[in-house]
Amino acid sequence: MPALSSRPVGAHTPTSGGLAKAALPYADTTGAKVVQVYVSNSRGWALPNGDPKQDTLFRDGCAERGIPAFIHAALLVNLGSPTPETVEKSTQTLAHALRRGVAIGAQAVVFHAGSSVDEGHAEAAMRQVRRELLPLLDWTADVGGPMLLVEPSAGGGRSLASRVEQLGPYLDAVDRHPMLGVCFDTCHAWAAGHDLAAEGGMTATLDTLVATVGADRLRLIHANDSKDLCGSTRDRHENIGKGTIGEPAFAELMAHPATAGVPIVVETPSEKHIGHTADITTLTRLTTTPRLTPTPPTHLSAW
Numbered sequence: 001m002p003a004l005s006s007r008p009v010g011a012h013t014p015t016s017g018g019l020a021k022a023a024l025p026y027a028d029t030t031g032a033k034v035v036q037v038y039v040s041n042s043r044g045w046a047l048p049n050g051d052p053k054q055d056t057l058f059r060d061g062c063a064e065r066g067i068p069a070f071i072h073a074a075l076l077v078n079l080g081s082p083t084p085e086t087v088e089k090s091t092q093t094l095a096h097a098l099r100r101g102v103a104i105g106a107q108a109v110v111f112h113a114g115s116s117v118d119e120g121h122a123e124a125a126m127r128q129v130r131r132e133l134l135p136l137l138d139w140t141a142d143v144g145g146p147m148l149l150v151e152p153s154a155g156g157g158r159s160l161a162s163r164v165e166q167l168g169p170y171l172d173a174v175d176r177h178p179m180l181g182v183c184f185d186t187c188h189a190w191a192a193g194h195d196l197a198a199e200g201g202m203t204a205t206l207d208t209l210v211a212t213v214g215a216d217r218l219r220l221i222h223a224n225d226s227k228d229l230c231g232s233t234r235d236r237h238e239n240i241g242k243g244t245i246g247e248p249a250f251a252e253l254m255a256h257p258a259t260a261g262v263p264i265v266v267e268t269p270s271e272k273h274i275g276h277t278a279d280i281t282t283l284t285r286l287t288t289t290p291r292l293t294p295t296p297p298t299h300l301s302a303w
């Protein structure tokens with residue numbers, strides 16, 4: 001029987017006021033068993049140094065609690081951009097996040113798949129992905145650093161990967177480098193047209209994901225309900241069970257073999273910690289529900 005923590009559930013965690021000082025109490029209050037943090041302004045290019053004391057406290061605090069940590073790279077990152085300056089800043093931002101990941105003991109750095117923006121730039125965009133990502137992936141492999149995790153986007157705007165099938169060419173672009181994993185965001189997949197709310201829809205989408213990327217690539221899940229319709233290409237997150245995806249889909253998520261052992265992070269609306277605490281409770285309940293089914297009377301076979 002897998003342990004209750006086989007799908008640790010946590011939240012994107014605030015860090016203002018100090019990484020350890022803000023994030024660790026937040027994890028304790030919400031009951032988060034995994035944390036995801038920004039290490040730079042999510043909507044800017046500035047690349048701040050960490051505070052070594054806070055880094056150590058954070059790393060030790062996560063280790064004491066048995067909590068894995070993830071970094072979400074700044075949202076401006078776009079390796080597929082037709083603007084060279086944006087590509088250069090994107091690469092520098094990912095390099096910075098990897099270095100910060102080493103300092104704080106993060107398991108992985110998540111970044112959005114990006115977009116070619118202009119019609120006709122799609123092929124060049126994938127060549128850029130290869131050129132920029134391979135050195136980063138080799139570097140982090142050499143230093144034993146965090147993995148990079150590509151997260152498909154909500155679709156629209158000539159995104160390089162939004163449907164899970166598009167992760168195939170993305171991984172192929174870096175020769176399926178072992179340090180590139182995948183982060184699956186439920187709200188993005190729904191926005192990109194995967195009907196997760198249909199009975200069996202989440203299961204089928206995860207089956208397709210595994211068939212596309214292989215058994216061992218899924219390293220993080222962003223569990224977010226949605227305010228919008230399937231295929232909308234809109235990325236407005238809602239609390240679990242309160243949106244258009246609905247709770248049964250998340251029950252399928254928590255029961256799918258591909259998600260066993262994979263940390264799950266909510267990026268849902270939260271007034272202070274309240275929304276996150278409720279969503280962590282809901283997802284944890286969904287993952288533990290199958291345990292309530294009666295255990296077969298195995299002692300009979302011994303007789």
Ligand SMILES: [Zn+2]
Pocket residue numbers: 151185222267
């Ligand atoms: Zn996400």
